[in-house]
Amino acid sequence: MPDTFLNHTPTKKAHTLTIVADSNIASLSDFFNAHNLAGAAETVEIITCAGREITADFLANIQPDVLLVRSVTPVNETLLADNNSVRFVGSATIGTDHIDQAYLKARGIAFANAAGCSKHSVAQYVLTAAFTLRPEYWHDAPTLGIIGLGNIGSTLALYAKDLGWQVLGYDPLLPVSDVNNSTLDEVLQSSSIISLHVPLTSAQQSDYPTEHLIDAEALAKMHKDTLLINSARGAVIAEADLLADIAKTERQVVLDVFEHEPTIAAQTSDALSIATMHIAGYTLEGKLRGTQMIYDALCQTLGLPIVQRIEPLLPANPYHWAALKDAPQLLPEFYDIMQDDAALRAVVTEGQVQGKDFDGLRRNYPLRREWAFAAF
Numbered sequence: 001m002p003d004t005f006l007n008h009t010p011t012k013k014a015h016t017l018t019i020v021a022d023s024n025i026a027s028l029s030d031f032f033n034a035h036n037l038a039g040a041a042e043t044v045e046i047i048t049c050a051g052r053e054i055t056a057d058f059l060a061n062i063q064p065d066v067l068l069v070r071s072v073t074p075v076n077e078t079l080l081a082d083n084n085s086v087r088f089v090g091s092a093t094i095g096t097d098h099i100d101q102a103y104l105k106a107r108g109i110a111f112a113n114a115a116g117c118s119k120h121s122v123a124q125y126v127l128t129a130a131f132t133l134r135p136e137y138w139h140d141a142p143t144l145g146i147i148g149l150g151n152i153g154s155t156l157a158l159y160a161k162d163l164g165w166q167v168l169g170y171d172p173l174l175p176v177s178d179v180n181n182s183t184l185d186e187v188l189q190s191s192s193i194i195s196l197h198v199p200l201t202s203a204q205q206s207d208y209p210t211e212h213l214i215d216a217e218a219l220a221k222m223h224k225d226t227l228l229i230n231s232a233r234g235a236v237i238a239e240a241d242l243l244a245d246i247a248k249t250e251r252q253v254v255l256d257v258f259e260h261e262p263t264i265a266a267q268t269s270d271a272l273s274i275a276t277m278h279i280a281g282y283t284l285e286g287k288l289r290g291t292q293m294i295y296d297a298l299c300q301t302l303g304l305p306i307v308q309r310i311e312p313l314l315p316a317n318p319y320h321w322a323a324l325k326d327a328p329q330l331l332p333e334f335y336d337i338m339q340d341d342a343a344l345r346a347v348v349t350e351g352q353v354q355g356k357d358f359d360g361l362r363r364n365y366p367l368r369r370e371w372a373f374a375a376f
């Protein structure tokens, strides 16, 4: 263990590893406890709080060694400029657009996210949305366009191929392959469904920025019957352009993420075929894997063995992809996405979903199970 990691503030109790964590991280105490981090400290103290309430003042008061967040806590100079205690930041999420990684590196603070943790959960969300709106796809294979072929996009492609669907994929940062087989325009113009699986990046961050990648020009290239699904990040779609497009084409659109979340205008949700509260990755497996991955990374940083795994924390899984494929009528039992849609619409007040209600639905979300996928 690096000897500078602990007890570097005069006020800290000797031999205590102090962790500040977003209370929305699953099974925190199963992973982060004195037994599982033995060798790092005699005691482990976890202080939890809502992700949006982790502020610079809060951290200054607590002086934690470790900060564990999810996607709603921006981790940057504003949060950490006056903090000398944090030595490790873990985000139990795939997305990292809330983390200023260059700043952490410059400060010598170790960072890990949970790449791929919910890739099956999100792919299953997309399939559920598509089959719910268009059950005919069970027997009439569509052409699926996938923008972004990393962990989630490539997993979705596996399911689509298993269903006999044609896949058109676009990812300019990966080599050409059997699924990375199209230009952006080909995907936009020739798909029956388009699903977005890119990180949120600006023109300063990437040669292929994704912020407002789907704008009026891109929407104009899609056939009006093309179903558009966004479970990546809200700002990948220019929301005002999307609303104008839906008004004109009556396109079916599914959003799990929103440009202005956690506040959602009723005008937006009213225009959508399915609207959910950023829960595409919210399965028991997806969340536990996220926790496991940041626990593993902390152990690695501290030079400790990994002693906790998610398997003993998972009850038997009755949901199997192979069973669903043979009996599509099971879909609502596997995942009734319209319940999530109804729950979000039910909290519209004064012309919008209020941020506190959006966050509340996410905090209290009954975690789904991921369908077991032995075939892949």
Ligand SMILES: NC(=O)c1ccc[n+]([C@@H]2O[C@H](COP(=O)([O-])OP(=O)(O)OC[C@H]3O[C@@H](n4cnc5c(N)ncnc54)[C@H](O)[C@@H]3O)[C@@H](O)[C@H]2O)c1
Residues within 6 Å of the ligand: 094, 095, 096, 115, 116, 118, 119, 122, 147, 148, 149, 150, 151, 152, 153, 170, 171, 172, 173, 174, 197, 198, 199, 200, 206, 208, 209, 210, 213, 231, 232, 233, 256, 257, 278, 279, 280, 281, 282
């Ligand atoms: N809704 C949810 O609950 C949820 C859950 C998990 C992840 N996400 C989001 O999904 C995103 C994708 O996740 P992932 O695990 O597949 O990430 P990933 O990093 O494995 O893959 C992203 C892919 O996008 C590609 N890409 C980047 N810019 C592109 C562009 N301009 N055009 C096309 N492709 C581009 C990259 O090359 C990469 O292969 C995450 O960044 C995260 O924001 C959402």
Ligand SMILES: O=C(O)[C@H](O)[C@H](O)COP(=O)(O)O
Residues within 6 Å of the ligand: 024, 070, 071, 072, 092, 093, 094, 095, 096, 118, 278, 281, 282
């Ligand atoms: O990037 C991700 O992994 C997801 O978007 C993540 O699951 C979002 O959920 P949150 O971190 O806000 O709980």
